[in-house]
Amino acid sequence: MLVCQSCGTVLEDVQFQDDIFTSAASNTAYFVKKKKNQAGKHASAKKCVDKIAAYFHIPEDLVSKAKQLIQQHSAKLSNRYSIELALLVIYLAAREWLSTWSIDDFVENFPVPVDRSKVQRLQFVFAQESLVYKNIQCESQQQELHRFLDTIIPHLKTQFDGSPKISKSTVMQLRHRTEALIRLGDEYLLNTGRKLRPTIIVAAIISYASLLINNPKFKSSGKMSIYQGRRLDVFRKCCSFGSRFLRMRLQEYTDFLLACAQNTPWIKDPKAKYVHYYLKDILDLYGKKEGEEEASLKLTDDQYSISLIKKGAELAKEYEAMFELAQQHLDCGTEPEDRTSLEYCIYNLMNLGYEKEHLIAWPEKAIRGTSDSLNFRAKYGTAWNTELDLDRTELDDNDMLDSEVNLYRR
Numbered sequence: 085m086l087v088c089q090s091c092g093t094v095l096e097d098v099q100f101q102d103d104i105f106t107s108a109a110s111n112t113a114y115f116v117k118k119k120k121n122q123a124g125k126h127a128s129a130k131k132c133v134d135k136i137a138a139y140f141h142i143p144e145d146l147v148s149k150a151k152q153l154i155q156q157h158s159a160k161l162s163n164r165y166s167i168e169l170a171l172l173v174i175y176l177a178a179r180e181w182l183s184t185w186s187i188d189d190f191v192e193n194f195p196v197p198v199d200r201s202k203v204q205r206l207q208f209v210f211a212q213e214s215l216v217y218k219n220i221q222c223e224s225q226q227q228e229l230h231r232f233l234d235t236i237i238p239h240l241k242t243q244f245d246g247s248p249k250i251s252k253s254t255v256m257q258l259r260h261r262t263e264a265l266i267r268l269g270d271e272y273l274l275n276t277g278r279k280l281r282p283t284i285i286v287a288a289i290i291s292y293a294s295l296l297i298n299n300p301k302f303k304s305s306g307k308m309s310i311y312q313g314r315r316l317d318v319f320r321k322c323c324s325f326g327s328r329f330l331r332m333r334l335q336e337y338t339d340f341l342l343a344c345a346q347n348t349p350w351i352k353d354p355k356a357k358y359v360h361y362y363l364k365d366i367l368d369l370y371g372k373k374e375g376e377e378e379a380s381l382k383l384t385d386d387q388y389s390i391s392l393i394k395k396g397a398e399l400a401k402e403y404e405a406m407f408e409l410a411q412q413h414l415d416c417g418t419e420p421e422d423r424t425s426l427e428y429c430i431y432n433l434m435n436l437g438y439e440k441e442h443l444i445a446w447p448e449k450a451i452r453g454t455s456d457s458l459n460f461r462a463k464y465g466t467a468w469n470t471e472l473d474l475d476r477t478e479l480d481d482n483d484m485l486d487s488e489v490n491l492y493r494r
Contacts, residue, residue: 125158125163130170133147133151133174139194140182140190142174142181142182151173154169154173157210165205171194174190228284229262229280232280233284237250245313246304248302258295261294261295261364264367265287266283268366268367272383273393279325281322285316286330286333286334290337290363293310310338310359310360316334341359341362342354342356348369406426407440409427410434411440414434429452430443430451432458
């Protein structure tokens, strides 16, 4: 169709055709072509699989398995993320062959920049569709712990000068103690929302230090600090998180162990940098033993809470104080001076009939927003809309007719 750009006059119209589809060659050629394009939808991703496999020296049979995964889930996968898709299927196919690596390891060690958000998007597809992915997700934390510990053991030795060769018996003790420490951290939500590998590294450092101080072959000039001389950068080879994040996790664990030590009767004047000296006692007292439902000692919320719970408790106290002040103003017939404060918003809503038990569960934004909306309505509303009850069941003259409603529905 040709149309004049100045006046919009149709210069040449196209006749509308309503042909019934037949199996003629002219009609089927289009669909055959589309089918061929669908078959080659992920050709670019499969080429990337070959290149990535060559870079990481992946065996040929696993390369074929990776390509089969792409073909198997082709209908659900986008063809816009070739590199990310190729990396993910290589990881899934080579899981047993390269068991110590996660998808983050592949991304971190690949020379070409990779968009992690796209990898996560593709993971959602495989999480729903792929049995291979589900089997990997079902691997126990203990399997990952033992597998990853074997990877970082050589790096643990470099953390402490004068450390002797790590024997098989020491490895067994290290596994047991590291696992017990992580379980204890789980009890107090220390690992909630945290990545597993940094947690394993930090728990292994503390556990290895506690074993090292009792080793007669270990030579130390004095009392050993858990912080001093740590070379956390060496873990970069097996963990995508940097030394700054590992130091933060180490600080969180030492703070937790310090709280345990401070509430153990016979440990006098404990210090965070020496928590590994008390680790065995802490695990025996605060950890659950086999066949027992409760530990010998347990920290209360006042003795220890993770930072998120602490902030929540502090905020709850602040809210409670504001509600008490708002109630005092209502009882005395006064009002808060600062009309922009949260205290005034609470006072305003309680003055309008809102109950404390209802408001205390609201976030700050909801309290401020509702209060401001009601103030705006009271200041600028008319007699008709301020008295309008949206929950009423009967219609009146102010409601729209069906014909008026239909105008908006067209």
